[in-house]
Each structure stands twice: as structure tokens, then as C-alpha cells.
Amino acid sequence: MVVDDSQTIRRTAESLLTKAGYEVVTAQDGFEALAVLARSVPSLVFIDIMMPRLDGYQACALIKGSAQFAKIPVIMLSSKDGLFDRARGRLVGSDQYLTKPFTREELLAAVESHLGAA
Secondary structure: OEEOOOHHHHHHHHHHHHHOOOOOOEEOOHHHHHHHHHHOOOOOEEEEOOOOOOOHHHHHHHHHOOOOOOOOOEEEEEOOOOHHHHHHHHHOOOOEEEEOOOOHHHHHHHHHHHHOOO
């Protein structure tokens, strides 16, 4: 699952992952992501940090705090590459931090490190 309020980022990630053989669902914010999670449990979640309504930190904390979804790897996406942002991501349970703009190789490496190859 790719969660980002930027349609460009969602489409780019979805395209790259689909071409690599992965099935992708998307959401535009944390609230929508939680609704999508309830319908189709993804193997992995890429989630933007800065989003309206429910940001990536809050959504990650809710996912990781749920017995049903806690084992799903969550990879934070952000244009910020600061130590504080990375540390805050770890505190809410994220499994990895990827800086935007990401490359195809970085995106697929992140998936493969958590799930193995498609």
C-alpha cells in the first residue's frame, strides 16, 4: 500500500511497484489508509509523514498498535532527512525511512528487504 497526499508520488510508486510484479493499493491520507487496511490487508505500507487530517506518524502508531496489523512493515516516506524525523518514525514503530524523491532501486530494495523478491 502507498499512502501519500501527493497524487504524483502515489502514481509513481504504484507504477514502479506494479511493473515489478507487486499488487498495489493506494490511499491519500492516514484515515483513508486505515479504511483500506480494513478491506485488504497489505504486506507492506509506504506512508508519507506530512499529510492532512491524520499524518504518517499517527497512522503508523495506529497500525503498529493494532494486534491485527502490527506485523505489517511500515516504511515512512518524507522529503525531510533529519535525524529527528527518523527518530520520531522509529518511536511510532516504523520499520524503515525512505527520503523523497526516491529512486526505483530504493523503492524496490525497501520492498525486497522486508518481503523478498516478487
